[in-house]
Amino acid sequence: MSTLNLEKYGKLEGVAYLETYPDGSPKACTLDEKNLIKTPVGTLIPSYGPPRPRKRESVALEFFQNGNLKSIALNEAVEAKTSLGVLSVERISFYEDGNIHRFFPLNGQIDGYWSEEEEAKLATPIDFDLAIGTFSVKVISICFYESGSLKSLTLWPGESIELMSPDGLVYIRYGLALYEDGSLKSFEPARPEPINTPIGIVIAYDSNAHGVNGDENSVCYDEVGKIKSLMTLNSAISISTGEEKKIIKPLMKRGKIDPERFFPEPIKIEFSVDTIVITQDSELTVDLTQSKVKAIIIDDPETKACGNCSECSHCG
Template sequence: METLHTRYGPVPIEGKADRHPDGTPSAAYVDAPVAFETSLGRLTPQHTIDDRRRLHKPPVTFFQNGQVRSLPLENRTVVETPAGPLPAELVTFHENGAVARVFPLNGKLSGYWTEADEGRLAETLRLRTPLGPLAGKFVAVAFDPEGRLRSLTLWPDTELPVPTPAGNAPVRLGLSFHPGGALRSVEPARPLEVQTPVGPVWAYDPDAVGISGDDNSLAFDAAGRICRVATVRTAITGRGPDGGRLEAAPLVRESICGDGDHELTPLVLEFDAEAVTVRHGPGRPEAVWPLAATAFAARPFVSAFAVSFAPKQCSM
């Protein structure tokens, strides 16, 4: 057993520590009980492997300034956060020491322990949010470096009714907030009609990935105006000042499962004060149309109704 000297005191570790280019530690496996004094109180890093959920011992990681970055915990511990008390098996921190994310569960998924197994351990938690109290099952709760609630990541089977600037919406996967507390984005659980600068659009992305709740399909600026929407049910047309016709719609492509079925790629519209930017997915913009000089119309994307909205689950 070696000893790693840190700002939290000597830490017994297994093997050698990984290091930043300047020689300061970047990651290490803790090998015996030790306490870290953090902004959330005294926390004990995971140093044992105890059951099939934890057949893997994750490392503690550090920023270059010595501040702990990621801290898997030996036991589930209730920590006091700006959103209220939360049970935690993993916590991460910003470089200034403030809490970044709290993960109520941190089991290692494997052939012996599935996401469904882990999800059955998730409990309903009640949080303080800028929208008022919200209760649900959360994969992670995220904060910015100043301690303000940044986002909520939901378990796949969780829906929350959320008041948005576009009306009440059933939300899945995640939602996020601006620093001032205004709602920044949500992931609609079902197609939701919203009013945009180019007309009514049905907001929904069937393939949205809930890795984190930071960025979602329906986004608002700090004043509550829609600034981004992803849709698989709406196409838009426009006629420019020169009479030219503009068109944009979701894409229908062959399923990646290769079974002859088809799936949809959402049309993503991003708005600012002067223009709408058109793209499909996270790639480069495909077009930028001026709002003031273009007459827009939105219509149902008929092809969408022949394609299942359910994400494909490819079999091996």
């Protein structure tokens, strides 16, 4: 163990491990003794000491090369003030200027001794009152812009919420991202959802969505609410160019877990002013000024996303 003198944060006692940048400045460390460190959200106690249940095997402190604090894993959960109010947190990351980047309400080690289900039981739903909806949900992390505005939410597996999108009410799993003005940037559909696009209604859903991070999701809008891209399992694309016509639909591929079974692989469609880009095993760019392109529903979802089929024409 050793002592580390930090120009901006003072002395750290009981440094068990130290990683440095090429110039010798501290990059990350672990601690064996209790320390107090002044952070942009108050004086906190970084994680220290021997292993214990849930304790994540990672560094206690990370620093930017200029010496500013990059992240802190806390020894115990604390209440910290954010633009969303006071929240309980176990790990915080910061921007280089000191503003909060990401909050982790929980920071337990998921392994053979502590399961994701056990960790999720400790999660407490957080109340959100946003321009796109009001809801209460368990989150893995909350990401902020440098201004303090909410940037994204990563939801716990099994959690879902209903929000207002440019295409009406949608059900979301895994995550959502916002523009700095609070408008919806992207979301991960919890079930197949009808989305208005330049080629007609496309049923958006990504069966391969992983939910690692709410910053990026499969349904994406631009700043004015127009669709930018999506993934679909339930729609095909008809392309007519002169006398030539072809239909692109999801490919059936062997399952990764059970190679004896075949599953449809989602298609990614990206939209711009005069073109669309269709991605399967390769990319196909279609000029909308030269070709007639139309979305076709090939497999209706088991549960209609709109919830009112008698008054809906989305699905034909």
